Amino acid sequence: MDLRHTMKGRRALAAVAITTGLLLTVSGCGGGDGGDKPSGTSTSQSSKGGGSKPQASPTPSQATALAEVKGGDITLTVTAAVRDQGGYVTVSGKVTNGGGQFWIASNWRGDERELSGNGASLAGASLIDSKGKKKYLVLRDTQGRCLCTKFDGGGVEAGQSADWFAQFPAPPADITNVDFQVGSMPPASIQISDGE
Numbered sequence: 001m002d003l004r005h006t007m008k009g010r011r012a013l014a015a016v017a018i019t020t021g022l023l024l025t026v027s028g029c030g031g032g033d034g035g036d037k038p039s040g041t042s043t044s045q046s047s048k049g050g051g052s053k054p055q056a057s058p059t060p061s062q063a064t065a066l067a068e069v070k071g072g073d074i075t076l077t078v079t080a081a082v083r084d085q086g087g088y089v090t091v092s093g094k095v096t097n098g099g100g101q102f103w104i105a106s107n108w109r110g111d112e113r114e115l116s117g118n119g120a121s122l123a124g125a126s127l128i129d130s131k132g133k134k135k136y137l138v139l140r141d142t143q144g145r146c147l148c149t150k151f152d153g154g155g156v157e158a159g160q161s162a163d164w165f166a167q168f169p170a171p172p173a174d175i176t177n178v179d180f181q182v183g184s185m186p187p188a189s190i191q192i193s194d195g196e
Helices: 002-028 042-048 059-064
Strands: 067-071 074-083 088-097 126-129 134-137 161-169 177-181 188-191
Touching: 067 188, 074 177, 074 188, 134 161
Parallel strands: none
Antiparallel strands: 067 074, 074 088, 088 161, 126 134, 126 177, 177 188
16 A cells, blocks of 8 residues: 555656656757847747747757657657656656557557556566666556556557656666667667756
8 A cells, every 4th residue: 555655656756857857948948049139039039930939849859859769650759767766767758650540559568468457558668777787677556557658549649749658666876878678669778867
């Protein structure tokens, strides 16, 4: 019972940390014209750009990506890998379906047949520490459900994106470079940062 409450609390804390980080990133990435004007001067930017909306620019998410890998029509972007004081690493990002059909995330859920409730999720993801020669699997709650995103509807619609996260046991403090691996996607080399 205590473990369930602890995991729910950590999950909520991770969601708040991710949301806060994304908000700070977006708010800090204004401007982009290289001038000395503050980023809040959107009227001068829109008149210069012919009426384009600066908020619609995909540049902030590309600038903050730790890694991006492609497998067929699917693009996996890792935007954060944060080590918290509780001994966990939360990895998060976005998956984009660039194809013309619904993408089913079935091969991302892992090989576990005895555990139910992980469906189309990132339950099969792992962090690979090449230096320490260790593989870290996604954490589970007491009922075997992963501490990771479960995709609504089993996947991602054509032309759409979905945010994701997965929590892992933290590698030793001196290990900051790891590979994130899920399903048949190529490994994404990422750097772990320390949370506050």
